[in-house]
Amino acid sequence: MKFDRAKNLVKLLLAFCVVLCVIGIVTAETGSMTPVYASIASFVCFVLSFVVVAVYCKCPYCGKRVYLGLFKATHCPHCRRNFETGVKKKGKR
Ligand SMILES: [Zn+2]
Secondary structure, three states, rough: OOOHHHHHHHHHHHHHHHHHHHHHHHHHOOOOOHHHHHHHHHHHHHHHHHHHHHHHHHHOOOOOOOOOOOOOOOOOOOOOOOOOOOOOOOOOO
8 A cells, every 4th residue: 555545544544533433422312322333433443543554654665654744744754755756855864
């Protein structure tokens, strides 16, 4: 999986997590099983997003993982290459 796809997948999973949380809260007083399922599914999405980060969010050039600033990162913090173009960032370290 490519870096930008993995990044979008993490965003999607976290969005699902929030949505399911809200569903769980909204349906909490209905007395049905919905809030239980919603909270379980929300937790699963949350865990999955971390799994995707750990497994797929690697720099395509040096293979190191990118955790910090994942959503706004355009350059690898290790080898300073652009994730899309592979061009090295210029300037001082
Ligand atoms: Zn790198």
